[in-house]
Structure formats: C-alpha cells, structure tokens
Amino acid sequence: MVAAEGVLPGTERSASSMLTTRLSALMFMQFFVWGAWNVTLGLVMQTVGIGNLIANAFSVGPIASIVGSFLLGMAAARYLSPKMLMVILHLVGGAILFALPALVAPGHGDSFVWLLLGYMILYMPTVGLANTIALKSFGERVDRFPFVRAFGTLGWIAAGLIIGWAGLSASPQIFVVAGVVSVALGFYSFTLPNVEPDAPQSEGLVRQVLCVDAFGLMRQRSFLIFIVCATLISIPLAMYYAYASAYIGSAGIENVGGTMAIGQMSELAFMFSMPWLYRRFGVKPLLLVGMVAWALRYMLFAIGDGGGSIWAIYLGVALHGVCYDFFFVAGAIYTGTIATPKGVNAQAQGMLTLFTYGVGMLLGAQIGGILYAQLPATPSVADWHHLWWYPAIAAALIAILFQLTFRGNRPEEARA
Known part of the structure; x- marks a missing residue:
C-alpha cells in the first residue's frame, strides 16, 4: 500500500x-x-x-x-x-x-x-x-x-x-x-x-424512531436472508447459554465453569483467525460454517454422557468459537459492508442486535423453557439427549435454507 x-x-x-x-x-x-x-x-x-x-x-x-x-x-x-x-x-x-x-x-x-x-x-x-x-x-x-x-x-x-x-x-x-x-x-x-453519526436519507422523526432506512436494507434479497437466518440461529444460542451448564453438571463433570471456559478460549482463538479467513473465503462460507457448527454441537450434546462419550461434550463446548465467531462476528462485518454505502451503519448494527440478541434470544428463552419443562425435576443425561435433538435439527434446517437462498459472498460482492 x-x-x-x-x-x-x-x-x-x-x-x-x-x-x-x-x-x-x-x-x-x-x-x-x-x-x-x-x-x-x-x-x-x-x-x-x-x-x-x-x-x-x-x-x-x-x-x-x-x-x-x-x-x-x-x-x-x-x-x-x-x-x-x-x-x-x-x-x-x-x-x-x-x-x-x-x-x-x-x-x-x-x-x-x-x-x-x-x-x-x-x-x-x-x-x-x-x-x-x-x-x-x-x-x-x-x-x-x-x-x-x-x-x-x-x-x-x-x-x-x-x-x-x-x-x-x-x-x-x-x-x-x-x-x-x-x-x-x-x-x-x-x-x-x-x-460521524449516520446521515439519514429522510428527516422524518417517525422514520428515524422506527429505523426505516435500516430496515430498507432488507430490500436486498441476500441481506434479508441473512437477517432471517441470524434471528433463527439465535434461538439455539439462547438455549446454550441457559441450559448447557446444567446439562454438563448432569453428565457428572464437576468443574462446570472450567469446562464452559473452553468455549470462550475457542471463541478467542477463532476470533484472531477471522481476518485471514474473511479475506480468504468471503462472507457466505463463514456464515454457513457457523450455522453447521451449531447443528453439530447439539448433535454432540445429544450423544455425550459422563462415560465413554464424554469427549462429545467437551468437543461440543469447544465448538463455541466456530458457532459464534463464524456467524456473529462475520455477520457484523457483512452488515457493515451493506449499510455503509447507504449511510445507516449505526442503525443497521442496532437492527442486527434487535433481531439476534432481541427477537432470537427471546424466542430461544421461551422455546427452551417449554422444552425444559417437559424434563423431570432432576433430568438424567438421557433426558437431556431428547432436548438437544430439537435445536440440532432446527440449526441444520436453517443452514440448508441459508445455503440454498443466500447469494452474497465476498466483500466486494456485498458492496455491489
């Protein structure tokens, strides 16, 4: 340069x-x-x-x-x-x-x-x-x-x-x-x-309160597909935060906090590799791998136990770096590339937070609560296995939907 x-x-x-x-x-x-x-x-x-x-x-x-x-x-x-x-x-x-x-x-x-x-x-x-x-x-x-x-x-x-x-x-x-x-x-x-703050295309107060300009970005088909999938994939994310620690304890692992920390360390490791991965592969492969990782994680939780399959639990936790970074970090970058030319970056990032940490996580908390209520008061590992199959299948279906419908890939394509 x-x-x-x-x-x-x-x-x-x-x-x-x-x-x-x-x-x-x-x-x-x-x-x-x-x-x-x-x-x-x-x-x-x-x-x-x-x-x-x-x-x-x-x-x-x-x-x-x-x-x-x-x-x-x-x-x-x-x-x-x-x-x-x-x-x-x-x-x-x-x-x-x-x-x-x-x-x-x-x-x-x-x-x-x-x-x-x-x-x-x-x-x-x-x-x-x-x-x-x-x-x-x-x-x-x-x-x-x-x-x-x-x-x-x-x-x-x-x-x-x-x-x-x-x-x-x-x-x-x-x-x-x-x-x-x-x-x-x-x-x-x-x-x-x-x-600088966003330069709104309209001076109407109501349009600003309702983030109309940011929502207008979803007229781009690929960005709409991304927002829909980001919202849906946040549902199993909420279930992980709410119930993974209880499941790990039921499997007989005593150091639950230390085990959960494996996921954070994994997140950190993959975070540092994201710049190279983003330049090398573009947007779509990273987002897709992130969603597939969610499905794989819950499949591992659905077969893991405190005996010979305990490795599946540790591997499922370690996948947190791929699950989170490949979708949510790459997704924030993708949102920026779409929003910046329109001058609505702050609105768009706020909108992404609304759909993921807001709508998706709220749905995840409610759906997870319904599924958890069906378990015994003191669920066994086998009881937990039944619960984890629901988010595993859901994440796999979301990944298939994304693969078939999303067209944007590399950063230069997103800006086109």
Whole structure:
C-alpha cells in the first residue's frame, strides 16, 4: 500500500497501530462490564433467596435489545454521534449498576428486575455502537475488526476470573465491579475516534424512531436472508447459554465453569483467525460454517454422557468459537459492508442486535423453557439427549435454507 502524499509510511503504521490499541481497549471494557455480572447472576439470586425471579432477570436482556435498538436508531442517526452516545449510556448505566446491589434481596426482587431492565435498555445499544465505531474507524480495512473484537472476549474472561479470585461469585457486589468499569468506559469514550453519526436519507422523526432506512436494507434479497437466518440461529444460542451448564453438571463433570471456559478460549482463538479467513473465503462460507457448527454441537450434546462419550461434550463446548465467531462476528462485518454505502451503519448494527440478541434470544428463552419443562425435576443425561435433538435439527434446517437462498459472498460482492 502506498502511503498518502506527505505521510511517512512509518507514521501511517504507527497511527494504525494506535487506533487498533484504542479500539481493543474499548471492546475489552465493553464486554468486561457485561461479563462481570451476567455469568453468576443466577447464583447470586439463588443465594440471597430470590431464585424464583431468575427467569425474569434473564429475560430482560432480549427485551432490552428490542427496545434499546429502536432508541438507538433514533438517537444515533438524528441527535448524537456514536461516541457521545457511548459516553452518556455508560455513565448513566454505571450509576444504575451501583444502585442494584441494594435491591438484590428478599422483598425487593421485583424492583431489582425492573431496574435491571432499565439498565439493559441502556447497555444493549452500546454493543452495536462499539461495532459501529470500530468498523467506521477502520474504513475499508474491516478485516481488522475481528482482532479488535477478540479483546471483548478477553474482557469477558478477565471479568469472570477477577470475580472468582475476589470471592464475589455469589455476592451482589458483582454489580459494583461492573459499575466501576462502566463509568471508566464512559469517560474513556470521550477519547474514541469521532466517527460521524449516520446521515439519514429522510428527516422524518417517525422514520428515524422506527429505523426505516435500516430496515430498507432488507430490500436486498441476500441481506434479508441473512437477517432471517441470524434471528433463527439465535434461538439455539439462547438455549446454550441457559441450559448447557446444567446439562454438563448432569453428565457428572464437576468443574462446570472450567469446562464452559473452553468455549470462550475457542471463541478467542477463532476470533484472531477471522481476518485471514474473511479475506480468504468471503462472507457466505463463514456464515454457513457457523450455522453447521451449531447443528453439530447439539448433535454432540445429544450423544455425550459422563462415560465413554464424554469427549462429545467437551468437543461440543469447544465448538463455541466456530458457532459464534463464524456467524456473529462475520455477520457484523457483512452488515457493515451493506449499510455503509447507504449511510445507516449505526442503525443497521442496532437492527442486527434487535433481531439476534432481541427477537432470537427471546424466542430461544421461551422455546427452551417449554422444552425444559417437559424434563423431570432432576433430568438424567438421557433426558437431556431428547432436548438437544430439537435445536440440532432446527440449526441444520436453517443452514440448508441459508445455503440454498443466500447469494452474497465476498466483500466486494456485498458492496455491489
């Protein structure tokens, strides 16, 4: 690559390296905040005696994704830059996190769930905003995004290790840890690249609130197919988060947390390989492999046990890197390539969050709850096997649908 006139090659490389470092810090803190409380919240609520509200607490995320995505669509495209939204949402969100521990107690459980919903309405849009800032800052070099996004996984892992090391896994003080980092990220966001907000094609307020311009991207057939499949594949994702740990415990594996961490390590490894894979194979093969991996994972869970087939459980968990990175990380890049020429990147990333973490995860929580209710009070491994066949078959059908209908492949084709 030829350096711009008057810019030394070494200076250009140094600036690029500094940008990558700044965005990596953004992603690290963004997911540290979430990972600090999300992983052990159920244990905390059970410990303090409000375990009957765990299902409600874990339903607020998908609901907040839907509500927050519409609010983001209005603000990001009409009023504030992505950078300033990050500042406001994380500072206000941090204040709420500091208030939550006092409500994690009998007699205050309902208030806790409602306030947690309020917090998540503020937090969930920042996931799309962080993606938008990174993708817009990199410009044409979107292949650098997976490397930066990998630091989000590192932040999630670091949060869990710190919470465990500090002995806070069953303490409401997990929200204080998250609050400290949220406030720090709010102030750090002042230093982020000053990317421009979306330039809306229409000045109508209602059109902005409803993200009409972003939804208009689905007039492109391949992008519509991607959104549909992304929503559907998020259903088994929700089932994994909700029930994998219980299944692993039923199989007789004592170190459930350590076993689940294998999936995060796998996610991290594949995240770093994404730039090369994206350049080498393009969009469609990565998305398809991600969906096939979901089907394979649940097939492995449907045959794994605590005896001679225990390898299937470990392999199924280790596939998390392929399941998540090949679809969701590649999907964020693909969404950026489609949205950027239309000037609706922030709206489109928010819309993707709405359909995946919102609609898909909410459906997954509800469908998973129906399937789980059919199991005995203390399900055996054989009982779990019956449950896992449902998402396995569903993921396989989604992969077939995607293969037969999706046409976009390489980045240059997506921009055409």
